[in-house]
Amino acid sequence: MKVLVTGATGFVGRHLVAALLERGHSVRAVARNVQSARQLPWFDDVEFVAADVHAEHLDLAGLTAGVDVLVHLAWPGLPNYQALFHFEHNLFADYRFIKRAVEAGVTQVLVTGTCFEYGMQSGPLSETATPQPSNPYGLAKNTLRVFLETLRQQLPFNLQWARLFYLYGEGQNPNSLLASLDRAIDAGAERFDMSAGEQLRDYLPIEAAAEYLARLLELRDFSGVVNCASGRPIAVRTLVEQRLRERGASIALNLGHYGYPSHEPMAFWGVTQRLQQLLGAEHGV
Template sequence: MKVLVTGATGFVGRHLVAALLARGCVVRAVARNAETAQGMPWINDVEFVAADIHAPELDIAALTDGIDVLAHLAWPGLPNYRALFHFEHNLMADYRFIKRAVEAGVKQVLVTGTCFEYGMQSGPLSEQAEPQPSNPYGLAKHTLHLFLQNLAQENPFTLQWARLFYLHGEGQNPNSLLAALDRAIDAGDATFNMSAGEQLRDFLPIRNAADFLCAIVQQRDFSGVINCASGHPISVRTLVEQRVRERGASINLNLGHYPYPTHEPMAFWAVVDRLEQLLETQRTR
């Protein structure tokens, strides 16, 4: 199987490329910055293309030549979820890119969506829950999904929409919770400022997420929405305390220093029955 991965040097992309290679896939990796790509451990094992996928002059037919699956991860502007840029630029630029890829002959497309498509809904969230996006990022992703569903009616292709929840691990945004905690521990800080930490979230190590995305890509007969998450809620405070213990640190947690974010509910996590069924199907084949 030959997979075209966009956003290949991003947080998710760099791990997905590694996971695909480990499973024997041939990978054409695309990213804008060739210098960043040269630092990737897999750079000599892939066909790398330095390109801006949103550039109108991009030769999509050449980029997708011989490709079985497009794994589309690229999405500029994160982690600013409230920026209008998401639907003023990314939405239509992404739609045009994927449409051109499908018209060039790509028959299977995996796109990473987001838990923010569910909006402010609380509790366990299954794929059957009606999307109610409440920030520009979630709105743009949900609208792209709707656009692609309609495109598939006119020009049939397999559309796999993987909703990512909270990922952590190597390459994560340096301002994300665990990265900031690790930096504070490394610096020998006495105190780590955080919220009260009682919010429940669905956290998943990035390497697990990459393996799940690989499994979805290789399940050629699967289409539709699928939550890519652990399915196990954990409080932010518990997650932080676990990391402190893992690091053998004695840093003091300054709970309540930051208010709770207003763009997400206090408690939500993924229902992963569909993911577990897909993984079980793949194991028994």
């Protein structure tokens, strides 16, 4: 297949492009900064287009020519989940971009959503749970999904909505938990400031998430919402201690230095039954 990937140089994008190439697909990678793209190992193996997909005069016909699937990852403004920018700008700009792509002939679209669409609901979260977003980012993402599902009633296309939970690995936000921990270890710090670490989260390596997304888009007839998660809750403190063992590091954890975030429940994780059914438990989902 020929896959158009927006946000190709982002955390998820750089790994997804690699996974798609590994699986034998042709990739047209789109990002705003060509210099960032040149630093990635797959640059010479893709058709790279330097463009802002929100630009008013974007050549959609040229960008989507010959494309089988659009994977839309681009979403400026993260990791500030509270910014009004998410629904004042991104929501409508993304809707217009995807609608124009479908009008140009794209018949399958995969968009990454977020676990924040579930809001403050606790425990195991399945795709059948009613979304209750409680921050602007989650609200914007969920509203985009509703817009696109409504669009499908007039312009039929396959819409695959993959809700991402907590991803980690190469290229992650440098201020994220494990990136901050690695930096403290590398610097020889004596202690690491963190919350009490009792909250339960769903963490998935970025390589696994990229593989799941690549395989989902190969299901040409599937439309719907699917959790992209491990399905296994883990306490944040346990995750940190696990990383310390992996690194062979001894660093004192300053537990309780930070309070718990107000925009997240204490315990939630993704139910992955649908993901397993779609991709097959025999493949290690």
